[in-house]
Amino acid sequence: MANPLGGLLLRLAALLFFFRSCQAKTVTYDFNVTWVIANPDGLFDRKVVGINGQWPLPTIEVDKGDQLVVNMYNGLGDKSTSIHFHGMFQNGTNNMDGPSMVTQCPIPPGNSFTYNFTVNQNGTYWYHCHTDYCYPDGYRQALIVHDTESYFHDMYDEEFVLTMSDWYHTLVEDIAPHFITLANPTGAEPIPQAFLVNDTMNTSIPVKPGKTYLLRLINVSAFVAQYFYIEDHTFKIVEIDGVYVDAAEADTLYLGVAQRYSILVTMKNSTEKNYPIVTVADSVLLDVIPSDLQLNYTNWLEYNADAAHPQAVMTVDTSSDLVPFDDITLVPHDRMELLPDADLTVELTVMMADLDNGASYAFFNNISYTKPKVPTLYTVMSSGNLSTNAEIYGEFTHSVVLGHNQIVDVVLNNGDTGSHPFHLHGHNFQLLHREPSYGAHFYDYASASTPPLTYDPSDHAAFPPYPARRDTFVAPPHGNFVIRFVADNPGVWFFHCHIDWHLAQGLGMLMIEAPTQMQERMTIPEGAYDTCRAAGVAYEGNAAANTEDFLDLSGQNKQVAWLPAGFTAKGIVAMVFSCVSAFLGMAFISFYGATGIQSKKPEAEGENQEGSAPTDSQRLSL
Structure with missing residues (x-):
């Protein structure tokens, strides 16, 4: 016998869905991406990537359920580009995700691309370029999805967005040749010249006594994590990476690159003074701290525009002494339970090492991600019944094929002495375990002399019954973490x-999720293939662009070969300085030989010619 109550509930749900669909709208942005000049720290004019002649870039704002359309024209003239909408699930629209050579071809200068997808999410996100390494040149900004049905919607009076970023005075095109190179065998990351909030400095947020404000915090940096606190104020965390959480009181946050928080801050009932909003760069990430690099910056909650705007008073010696709130302890407001035990466990070890060219690269399980010759999504779509065979996606994309609706654990052991914020496209994931946790012991293993702390599946604390979820999670130095998600979103998803x-060094891999369902449900617009034709990039075949035999990977892009046994980073450094010394020695010989100093023996003239400084080809063989 049919259940009349159940039928009524189904009809009500259908009616609610119809009502929401009628409310949804199409939000369109037209982006002409060009170079502009900016000087956000007041120290140096430089080219940055602007949109419609302006920088900072426009914030994208939509309501939950809206259709978002971004018509992008690449007017840079000298660089290809793309847009990744960070944190968007792109359910059914994997081809709109944006990473070049993963889900699309790079968009060459003078060409356009239309991103079009439905936003069935809520919360705080951002967008950025995802072609080679390009967003440090300023191509990044907030993407906000408003939701009038959030449990805290009536708990605040006004909202503000605060982006945090590191800032380089040098274009990426000028930094890159000196980064992955023989001259930098330790892989030391480029040091920024400043740190910004909302792409500027000395920002005041006007507030009123007794009011409560929602602050959306986004770290859009290329490299450096940031600590965040407000002097003499606590706040309540209500969202992480688009996931609403039960309000949790905190006073300090740590935002790894790409992480987001929404917090509720209630103002004091006084206008006597203004209070510093403090951001502190995680100095542990920096190999060198230049004497002129300022690590902590002050912006203000401005209660009174006429009152003093004091600089923050640091109460700790170093940034690592700050103790932030531990995100793994947050409870999702929807009470989504711990997923069942994993059907598949992906075990990863992070490592940084030099390869045969003497440069430093990054690895998951000894594989340094190397882009294929065909965007991996297009390999899926053109491979027929071979789509479930990971081999066709290339050895150096480190592709793992996931079955539809499989429960997947990623167990990550960090063999590096630095922390790493790992992001999974197309999903948020449950945070099951991290060791060591945020707090006093987070950096205990950040030393080459301290062995890595490897995850032990038989010896760990119980996983939380309602795990926190987010899309970017920080792995501690020489530590580990475990995350879990369900493969319910067919697509090619980058994990990096x-x-x-570090992504430029190869610290990434691909999750090929439900490829059979992708072929059944997805269609690539012809305009996307036109982009490939304009870029001169193949859009059919395996990772080697072979369309005749998908199992023949001859000609695939490969990572640089491994160093011969016995070479170390110190050895490489010694070799570099030996070569430099040799070149200088030859230069001095050449210089003094050219000054006209003559030997007492005439017959020595021929000997000098035979013993002259080596040619360029001889130098290269030293």
């Missing part, structure tokens, strides 16, 4: 470190 320099 969001420190842009």
Whole structure:
């Protein structure tokens, strides 16, 4: 017998869905991406990537359920580009995700691309370029999805967005040649010249006594994590990476690159003074701290425009002494339970090492991500019944094929002495375990002399019954973490470190999720293939662009070969300085030989010619 109550509930749900669909709208942005000149720290004019002739870039704002359309024209003239809408699930629209050579071809200068997808999410996100390493040149900004049905919607009076970023005076095109190179065998990341809030400095947020404000915090940096606090104020965390959480009181946050928080801050009932909003760069990430690099910056909650705007008073010696709130302890407001035990466990070990060219690269399980010759999504779509065979996606994309609706654990052991913010496209994931946790012991293993702390599946604390969820999670130095998600979103999804320099070094891999369902449900617009034709990039075939035999990977892009046994980073450094010394020695010989100093023996003239400084080709063989 049919259940009349159940039928009524179904009809009500359908009616509610119809009502929401009628409310949804199409939000369109037209972006002409060009170079502009900016000087946000007041120290140096430089080219940055602007949109419609302006920088900072426009914030994208939509309501939950809206259709978002971004018509992008690449007017840079000298660089290809793309847009990744960070944190958007792109359910059914994987081809709109944006990373070049993963879900699309790079968009060459003079060409356009239309991103079009439905936003069935809520919360705080951002967008940025995802072609090579390009967003350090300023191509990044907030994307906000408003939701009038959030449980805290009536708990605040006004909202503000605060982006945090590191800032370089040098264009990426000028930094890159000196980063992954023989001259930098330790892989030391480029040091920024400043740190910004909302792409500027000395920002005041006007507030009123007794009012409550929602602050949306986003770290859009290329490299450096940030601590955040407000002097003499606490706040309540209500969202992380688009996931609403039960309000949790805190006074200090740590935002790894790409992480987001929304917090509620209630103002004091006084206008006597203004209070510093403090951001502190995580100095542990920096190999060198130049004497002129300021690590902590002050902006203000401005209660009184006429009152003093004091600089923050640091109460700790170093940034690592700050103790932030531990995100793994947050409870999702929807009470989504711990997913069942994993059907598949992906075990990853992070490592940084030199390869045969003497430069430093990054690895998951000894594989440094190397882009294929065909965007991996297009390999899926053109491979027929071979789509479930990971081999066709290339050895150096480190692709893992996931079955539809599989429960997947990622167990990550960090063999590096630096922390890494790892981001999974297309999903948020449950935070099951991290060791060591945020707090006093987070940096205990950040030393080459301290062995890495490897995850032990038989010896760990119980996983939380309602795990926190987010899309970017920080792995501690020489520590580990475990995350879990359900493969319910067919697509090709990048999993990578969001420190842009580390992704350039190869710290990434691909999750090929439900490829059979992708072929059944997805269609690539012809305009996307036109982009490939304009870029001169193949859009059919395996990772080697072979359309005849998908199992023949001859000609695939490969990572640089491994160093011969016995070479170390110290050895490489010694070799570099030996070569430099040799070149200088030859230069001095050449210089003094050219000054006209003559030997007492005439017959020595021929000997000098035979013993002259080596040619360029001889130098290269030293």
